[in-house]
Amino acid sequence: MTMKTSSAAQLATFAAGLRFDAIPEPVVRFAENLLVDWFGSAVAGHGSRPVETIAHFAQSMGPAEGPSEVLVSRAGTTPYLAALANGAASHVAEQDDVHNGSVFHPATVVFPPAVAVAQALQASGRDLITASVAGYEVGIRVGEFLGRSHYKVFHTTGTAGTLAAAAAVGHLLKLDAAQMLHAFGSAGTQSAGLWEFLRTAADSKQLHTAHAAGAGLMAAYLARDGFTGAADIFTGPQGLAAGMSSDSDPARLTDGLGTRWATAETSFKWHASCRHTHPAADALLTVMAAHGVKAGDIAQVVTHVHQGAIDVLGPVVQPATVHQAKFSMGTVLALAAQHGHAGLTEFDRDYLSAATQALRDKVSMVLDEEVDAVYPRRWIGKVTVTTTDGRTLHGRVDEPKGDPGNTLTRDELTAKALRLAAWSGGAQPAEMQAAIDALWNVASWPRVGRLLGQAA
Amino acid sequence: MTMKTSSAAQLATFAAGLRFDAIPEPVVRFAENLLVDWFGSAVAGHGSRPVETIAHFAQSMGPAEGPSEVLVSRAGTTPYLAALANGAASHVAEQDDVHNGSVFHPATVVFPPAVAVAQALQASGRDLITASVAGYEVGIRVGEFLGRSHYKVFHTTGTAGTLAAAAAVGHLLKLDAAQMLHAFGSAGTQSAGLWEFLRTAADSKQLHTAHAAGAGLMAAYLARDGFTGAADIFTGPQGLAAGMSSDSDPARLTDGLGTRWATAETSFKWHASCRHTHPAADALLTVMAAHGVKAGDIAQVVTHVHQGAIDVLGPVVQPATVHQAKFSMGTVLALAAQHGHAGLTEFDRDYLSAATQALRDKVSMVLDEEVDAVYPRRWIGKVTVTTTDGRTLHGRVDEPKGDPGNTLTRDELTAKALRLAAWSGGAQPAEMQAAIDALWNVASWPRVGRLLGQAA
Numbered sequence: 001m002t003m004k005t006s007s008a009a010q011l012a013t014f015a016a017g018l019r020f021d022a023i024p025e026p027v028v029r030f031a032e033n034l035l036v037d038w039f040g041s042a043v044a045g046h047g048s049r050p051v052e053t054i055a056h057f058a059q060s061m062g063p064a065e066g067p068s069e070v071l072v073s074r075a076g077t078t079p080y081l082a083a084l085a086n087g088a089a090s091h092v093a094e095q096d097d098v099h100n101g102s103v104f105h106p107a108t109v110v111f112p113p114a115v116a117v118a119q120a121l122q123a124s125g126r127d128l129i130t131a132s133v134a135g136y137e138v139g140i141r142v143g144e145f146l147g148r149s150h151y152k153v154f155h156t157t158g159t160a161g162t163l164a165a166a167a168a169v170g171h172l173l174k175l176d177a178a179q180m181l182h183a184f185g186s187a188g189t190q191s192a193g194l195w196e197f198l199r200t201a202a203d204s205k206q207l208h209t210a211h212a213a214g215a216g217l218m219a220a221y222l223a224r225d226g227f228t229g230a231a232d233i234f235t236g237p238q239g240l241a242a243g244m245s246s247d248s249d250p251a252r253l254t255d256g257l258g259t260r261w262a263t264a265e266t267s268f269k270w271h272a273s274c275r276h277t278h279p280a281a282d283a284l285l286t287v288m289a290a291h292g293v294k295a296g297d298i299a300q301v302v303t304h305v306h307q308g309a310i311d312v313l314g315p316v317v318q319p320a321t322v323h324q325a326k327f328s329m330g331t332v333l334a335l336a337a338q339h340g341h342a343g344l345t346e347f348d349r350d351y352l353s354a355a356t357q358a359l360r361d362k363v364s365m366v367l368d369e370e371v372d373a374v375y376p377r378r379w380i381g382k383v384t385v386t387t388t389d390g391r392t393l394h395g396r397v398d399e400p401k402g403d404p405g406n407t408l409t410r411d412e413l414t415a416k417a418l419r420l421a422a423w424s425g426g427a428q429p430a431e432m433q434a435a436i437d438a439l440w441n442v443a444s445w446p447r448v449g450r451l452l453g454q455a456a
Numbered sequence: 457m458t459m460k461t462s463s464a465a466q467l468a469t470f471a472a473g474l475r476f477d478a479i480p481e482p483v484v485r486f487a488e489n490l491l492v493d494w495f496g497s498a499v500a501g502h503g504s505r506p507v508e509t510i511a512h513f514a515q516s517m518g519p520a521e522g523p524s525e526v527l528v529s530r531a532g533t534t535p536y537l538a539a540l541a542n543g544a545a546s547h548v549a550e551q552d553d554v555h556n557g558s559v560f561h562p563a564t565v566v567f568p569p570a571v572a573v574a575q576a577l578q579a580s581g582r583d584l585i586t587a588s589v590a591g592y593e594v595g596i597r598v599g600e601f602l603g604r605s606h607y608k609v610f611h612t613t614g615t616a617g618t619l620a621a622a623a624a625v626g627h628l629l630k631l632d633a634a635q636m637l638h639a640f641g642s643a644g645t646q647s648a649g650l651w652e653f654l655r656t657a658a659d660s661k662q663l664h665t666a667h668a669a670g671a672g673l674m675a676a677y678l679a680r681d682g683f684t685g686a687a688d689i690f691t692g693p694q695g696l697a698a699g700m701s702s703d704s705d706p707a708r709l710t711d712g713l714g715t716r717w718a719t720a721e722t723s724f725k726w727h728a729s730c731r732h733t734h735p736a737a738d739a740l741l742t743v744m745a746a747h748g749v750k751a752g753d754i755a756q757v758v759t760h761v762h763q764g765a766i767d768v769l770g771p772v773v774q775p776a777t778v779h780q781a782k783f784s785m786g787t788v789l790a791l792a793a794q795h796g797h798a799g800l801t802e803f804d805r806d807y808l809s810a811a812t813q814a815l816r817d818k819v820s821m822v823l824d825e826e827v828d829a830v831y832p833r834r835w836i837g838k839v840t841v842t843t844t845d846g847r848t849l850h851g852r853v854d855e856p857k858g859d860p861g862n863t864l865t866r867d868e869l870t871a872k873a874l875r876l877a878a879w880s881g882g883a884q885p886a887e888m889q890a891a892i893d894a895l896w897n898v899a900s901w902p903r904v905g906r907l908l909g910q911a912a
Contacts, residue, residue, distance in 0.1 A: 049682065062517065062519065063518065079517070153699040154699060185660065189650045189652065189664065190648045192648040194689065194695055195694035196686035196693070196695040196698075197684075202641055202687070203642075204685055219663075221513050227506055227663070228658040230650070230658050237655075238654070242652075
């Protein structure tokens with residue numbers, strides 16, 4: 001072929017052709033981390049009303065049994081319907097991973113369809129990892145391509161998510177490059193998800209991730225069976241960018257394919273609060289650890305922040321709900337200081353405790369020129385702590401905990417997943433521990449089976 | 457409530473509250489015509505590769521049996537998966553209905569989910585009709601609201617289609633007005649469908665209608681179970697118009713609700729060719745009937761057309777494929793003159809016959825000021841026919857056959873549906889006749905059952 005190969009075709013060729021052995025070892029390990037972290041978030045969806053509603057719909061429209069696991073109910077169904085249910089489940093606790101540059105949450109749209117299909121095909125753990133990396137690499141680049149103008153109206157995780165799901169499932173189905181390109185066309189022409197639901201705090205976020213997982217999976221299955229899609233759903237004159245972006249950047253679609261591993265740029269969430277609170281919380285924990293400061297030793301904390309943090313968090317002085325508390329800098333730092341971590345359980349239990357309120361009111365924010373100048377490229381955390389015995393201590397982190405340069409250890413990821421399961425009641429501690437232990441060895445699995453046991 | 461009720465809420469209240477007895481008798485009869493016409497188009501999808509691919513996917517992801525009928529295969533499945541399959545089937549022959557003002561094909565996104573759900577619920581024929589009218593009224597208004605800018609990039613039948621499907625299914629599920637509004641939010645946030653597939657003649661059109669039918673159905677089921685959606689998915693600052701239109705007209709959403717019956721403005725397709733050929737073909741048939749002219753008597757035909765017809769049809773002089781022949785004014789008029797109708801079967805069999813080619817080359821187009829001036833509001837057909845015995849005859853229609861002012865009779869609709877079934881082989885003539893005979897009495901059905909028999 002003498003024609004210049006389109007970005008879409010290059011991306012499809014990459015996604016179809018990716019081989020496990022071509023993925024650098026650290027990226028494979030990172031993908032395992034992402035999988036375990038996702039698993040905790042999916043189990044955290046147990047008991048959530050919008051999640052259970054979608055899971056009920058999916059199960060009621062499918063067979064009574066099937067090879068693919070609905071994690072919130074332990075039911076088995078077909079891969080399409082399991083992808084819908086688990087896609088809904090994985091984003092609701094807001095503890096799933098995020099790729100900062102694309103403002104895209106990959107795990108919730110990649111792993112639900114990939115795991116469901118791997119279970120149905122009895123694919124190996126290596127195939128699951130490879131397919132998931134394909135999904136991350138594609139989805140992140142599509143999110144970057146669609147740009148900030150897109151994100152203003154569209155929920156990128158819903159829109160780019162169809163492509164991520166199609167890439168992952170397409171890889172498991174062993175699509176060739178031409179079929180993968182057709183799958184991209186069929187996925188992208190189903191891309192959807194509007195932010196309008198935020199105005200009334202409606203349930204659509206769970207529908208968006210379910211939809212992306214299901215639509216992308218369907219696109220890949222159809223392509224396997226000969227169904228064709230647009231040759232360039234990204235940059236064509238009636239494609240995604242034409243319809244849904246005014247600042248798209250086609251170069252991002254193929255940026256560093258095979259050399260830049262966007263998968264490993266993904267951030268894990270550690271604290272269960274607004275991201276603007278994380279740098280200061282981590283800086284406080286750093287200085288407490290370095291100087292042996294306990295929560296009771298703190299007289300005052302001044303956080304040195306960027307303007308965006310003041311804009312978003314400034315209005316929240318006395319939070320009235322647990323959701324609001326996640327936007328209270330004082331509450332987040334108070335919980336972190338007391339428990340070493342501001343997680344879902346700590347919020348639910350202690351966000352209005354006397355000790356939390358007392359410590360909360362000792363925290364203030366001031367604009368910091370250095371921090372503000374590098375935001376949002378970097379999220380620096382700086383705090384000045386005054387202790388009850390009169391010391392003035394300075395704490396700093398250059399990347400908040402969970403970002404690629406300050407990522408979570410496997411022990412921290414295990415602990416986080418266990419906490420999420422305990423929080424939702426989606427799995428018993430012992431079975432969750434066993435499931436996580438097994439998942440750490442996913443690359444050696446001959447076949448992907450159930451991740452949790454049957455219903456007790 | 458003292459707030460001004462939003463257009464979205466008014467539309468939802470109308471869709472939820474519509475009662476059979478409130479629909480004027482002629483509109484009910486018209487809806488029955490639409491249902492029979494849709495049925496023919498759905499059966500016409502039998503054997504089509506893209507349709508069968510989607511139907512196979514839907515059936516493979518569902519149970520082995522179910523209450524809802526997949527028309528192309530006679531299988532039974534759940535309503536969601538039947539809606540996907542039949543939504544794919546109904547648009548592929550391009551013989552399904554169209555609402556000119558909204559550039560929207562209602563039948564293919566309304567009846568597949570409505571019939572599938574009615575079968576599952578054992579709803580009455582009256583309930584099916586009422587729900588379908590709700591779907592038409594909503595979908596057409598949403599299409600009009602989204603405007604021409606939307607249609608330039610988006611396939612309105614795919615996007616507005618999710619709302620139409622949600623309204624129809626929501627009515628069958630007896631959603632109240634608040635639930636219907638939530639269903640609209642969940643449907644609209646899944647609206648999708650890009651024209652980019654046209655560039656390579658890919659299969660996406662069938663995916664768009666399947667997607668709309670399935671996503672709208674899902675939105676309604678979720679709303680029944682308490683799932684919430686955006687309060688104004690239409691005009692909200694991050695809603696459909698914000699993301700996907702630059703000339704939206706909110707007044708259209710509620711235009712004449714309960715007094716203007718948009719359902720009855722729908723056009724039936726008669727000839728199986730590009731719409732630009734229809735006015736002239738009908739004018740030719742009119743003059744032939746009036747003066748007893750046979751095909752063999754024609755020496756020359758000059759068609760007096762609008763510029764758009766010349767732009768689209770002008771390049772097609774010697775069509776090489778049956779698809780291209782549908783854009784050849786000469787071929788269409790030649791088939792109509794010989795057979796009284798240019799249908800799918802006539803095209804397949806005769807588009808390159810010697811008689812067709814000879815007659816085709818006697819047809820020309822000239823720009824007509826009167827016709828061009830009123831286009832696209834009106835589609836006037838004018839021809840001047842010269843006969844072999846030297847007569848010059850003028851023919852004219854002010855509305856092409858199938859448009860509301862020149863609609864099809866029940867005999868013509870029956871004949872069309874029988875032809876479509878014979879063309880695809882989707883049903884035997886006798887069983888199709890029996891099914892159509894039964895459908896004409898749908899309003900008296902106590903329960904909606906299967907439309908076709910089991911597989912022979």
